Amino acid sequence: MRKIDIHPEAVERIKKYTIHDQQLGFGKYVAPLMIEAVYDQGQWQRFDLVPYGPIQLDPCTKVLHYGQEIFEGMKAFRQPDGTISLFRPEQNARRFNQSARRMSMPEIPVDQFLQACDVICSYCKNIVPKRLGESLYLRPFMIASEVGLGIKPSKQFIFIIVASPSGAYFSGDSVKVYIERDDIRAAQGGIGFAKTGGNYGASLQSYTKTIQAGCDQTMWLDSTHTYIEEMSGMNFMCLIDGELHTPALTDTILDGITRKSILELARHEKIKVKEDKISIDDLLKKIEEGRCTEAFVCGTASVICPISSFLDKDGRTHYLKDGQGKVSMELREKLISIQAGRSPGPEGWLHPVPVIEF
Ligand SMILES: Cc1ncc(COP(=O)(O)O)c(C=O)c1O
Incomplete structure (x- = not known):
């Protein structure tokens, strides 16, 4: 399993980050850091925790034309003792790999996927909301990053996880x-x-x-x-x-x-x-x-x-x-x-x- 490198600037950013809004909504706030991994030459090359920010893509990047892309959605919850737990994340890891196979994309070993989720959640520990139904929503995704207009599976990929403190979605209405x-x-x-x-x-x-x-x-x-x-x-x-x-x-x-x-x-x-x-x-x-x-x-x-x-x-x-x-x-x-x-x-x-x- 690849070790995840922690970039000091990502840590500095999360230390300073606070949210005062009581209405968190869904996807309204995004943590100022993210996991970023790169796949090339037949293997996952590196996993990093980096500051959240734009990703630069060449206009001919395959994902932009042929939709070779997959994602997941999962949640971490504040526990009564103040710690944080993810809900059935190994299920998301497995489903991610199922999607990857169908879309001709590389799988991520389940342990590696879980470690990446653990790391981003650990650094977000102070922004996981506390009220019942609230959570830290994780959005792992992978895109085909090879440049070229040929319709064939990419050989290069980027995997990212972003995290979003989220409110209780259900308003009580049916x-x-x-x-x-x-x-x-x-x-x-x-x-x-x-x-x-x-x-x-x-x-x-x-x-x-x-x-x-x-x-x-x-x-x-x-x-x-x-x-x-x-x-x-x-x-x-x-x-x-x-x-x-x-x-x-x-x-x-x-x-x-x-x-x-x-x-x-x-x-x-x-x-x-x-x-x-x-x-x-x-x-x-x-x-x-x-x-x-x-x-x-x-x-x-x-x-x-x-x-x-x-x-x-x-x-x-x-x-x-x-x-x-x-x-x-x-x-x-x-x-x-x-x-x-x-x-x-x-x-x-x-x-x-x-x-x-x-
Ligand atoms: C098409 C579709 N069906 C069902 C679900 C519910 O799946 P889950 O309970 O894993 O969120 C989702 C959300 O992920 C979805 O996108």
């Missing part, structure tokens, strides 16, 4: 979902399961439609326009006849770590869990019949956010019976409490960040 019946996000054999920029760029046209329709989240269906897949940045779950249903994972759906964690918690709570195909028309029928009582979106940013209604292409709105369902809110409280170290969770979910004096 979300209105817009059912996207025309465009699709992913198709079999494509890149839907990878966390790569193209999936998000392609979702933005529907984002605009969603907002213009007075909704908050776009719901994607599969390439046959029949089965529910996920949202643009969150997975989907619902309660039907008291059982927790979620679309089964395929290569068109992102394997969400919050999704995985909720399913584990639900099974532990003896809630029946079903990972299967959910047809959108069947779901709407079950909502009308009162059999689907709760639905929610889940992801690192929001944890769990209840759904109040679905807007369909024909202009009809389908309202959930329980706009803020009991089971959804209970699962939400449980997960937040585990992340904050206020109640015990399954073994290994919290990864303590080493304390570094500087």
Whole structure:
């Protein structure tokens, strides 16, 4: 494993950095340092903790033309004893490598990825917010940095982690979902399961439609326009006849770590869990019949956010019976409490960040 070199200027910058704003929001503040690693000649050459700042790219850099890029999103939480823990970071490391393989990019050994996360969190220890639901959001990403317009995999890459002290995303409001019946996000054999920029760029046209329709989240269906897949940045779950249903994972759906964690918690709570195909028309029928009582979106940013209604292409709105369902809110409280170290969770979910004096 490569040692991470700490640049004194990065340490000086973080020592002087303070945030007074009570409304942290999401991505509004970024720590004044970052991890930067360089891949060349078939291996990771160096890992550094450097001051946060612009990266200079030649206009012909491959990422700018062919989108060879991947990223992750994860959180570190302040614990009751003042220390900091990351939530299931090894899952992000593994998913990062899965995305890397699909996008013809080099993997980063899981230990190296975790060490890089540990180092940036350790130096950010004084800016990890303290209130329940707040966190230090980490955004690791990798770009193809080779210069040249040929359409072929890059041989050079840059890996960066930036950190952002973030507020609790959930305002208490439920979300209105817009059912996207025309465009699709992913198709079999494509890149839907990878966390790569193209999936998000392609979702933005529907984002605009969603907002213009007075909704908050776009719901994607599969390439046959029949089965529910996920949202643009969150997975989907619902309660039907008291059982927790979620679309089964395929290569068109992102394997969400919050999704995985909720399913584990639900099974532990003896809630029946079903990972299967959910047809959108069947779901709407079950909502009308009162059999689907709760639905929610889940992801690192929001944890769990209840759904109040679905807007369909024909202009009809389908309202959930329980706009803020009991089971959804209970699962939400449980997960937040585990992340904050206020109640015990399954073994290994919290990864303590080493304390570094500087
Ligand atoms: C497309 C998509 N689906 C689902 C999720 C939820 O995944 P996670 O719970 O790991 O944040 C995300 C966010 O990472 C996402 O971008």
